[in-house]
Amino acid sequence: MSVTPEHYAEIFRRFQAPISKVYNCGLKCAPLNGGEPVCCDSGHAIPIVEHSEYKLLSSRTDMWHKYVPKSAAEKAEVADLKGSDCRAVECNGAAHCERDNRSLACRSFPFFPYFNAEKELVGLSYYWTFEGLCWVISNITIVEKPFIRQFLDIHEYLFKADDNWRETYIQQSATMRGVYSRKNERFPVVTRDGAYFWVLPKSGGKMVKATKAELAKLKKRWNPDKAA
Ligand code: SF4
Numbered sequence: 001m002s003v004t005p006e007h008y009a010e011i012f013r014r015f016q017a018p019i020s021k022v023y024n025c026g027l028k029c030a031p032l033n034g035g036e037p038v039c040c041d042s043g044h045a046i047p048i049v050e051h052s053e054y055k056l057l058s059s060r061t062d063m064w065h066k067y068v069p070k071s072a073a074e075k076a077e078v079a080d081l082k083g084s085d086c087r088a089v090e091c092n093g094a095a096h097c098e099r100d101n102r103s104l105a106c107r108s109f110p111f112f113p114y115f116n117a118e119k120e121l122v123g124l125s126y127y128w129t130f131e132g133l134c135w136v137i138s139n140i141t142i143v144e145k146p147f148i149r150q151f152l153d154i155h156e157y158l159f160k161a162d163d164n165w166r167e168t169y170i171q172q173s174a175t176m177r178g179v180y181s182r183k184n185e186r187f188p189v190v191t192r193d194g195a196y197f198w199v200l201p202k203s204g205g206k207m208v209k210a211t212k213a214e215l216a217k218l219k220k221r222w223n224p225d226k227a228a
């Protein structure tokens, strides 16, 4: 089965919680990125959506359009998508953002569903290439339970519609373990109940409880100069 526009409509209906009601993280990173939140700046991340998601979005709003690559690297990235279920798109910018018409990637960023080495969905981890750039990654304890609950609920719904997505994130999780093992660093995972664990490097994915004091040290990794 594939993910239809109707599935995406249901995903959008069920996934509306912000990461935090207390913090507006865009106000943290945007001033250091020319006024545009890092995750809304296609110079940092080209939005990729499924054709079916784009079909739904196009029926609801004019704020999305086809992405026109600017550099050779971007052209290659977009060309790689040819023949796949996905396409590169761009919105009209943060000043024109329609909250109800954000893509699934917008709603999820910077997180992806994390699967342990036993291929069990245990929680959320993040797109590590945005470490230093995304304020949320350095302040991961701001994530609130409604966001965690809705994030996992709609991803489980997505996996039922198309198991390829589960495989994609199982692979993504394994890649993250490999990246951090090579760096000999641990990385955090937020579990279903809002607890925090470290995934230890070179351990086969072993997870141990993270303390608040340890997680607070992640704040030092925020390096907005990276965005400049
Ligand atoms: S999710 Fe990260 S990159 Fe996006 S607005 Fe918030 S802090 Fe900035």
Ligand code: SF4
Binding pocket: 039, 040, 041, 047, 091, 092, 093, 094, 095, 096, 097, 098, 101, 102, 103, 106
């Ligand atoms: S739709 Fe909104 S949240 Fe998504 S990239 Fe555009 S401005 Fe950012």
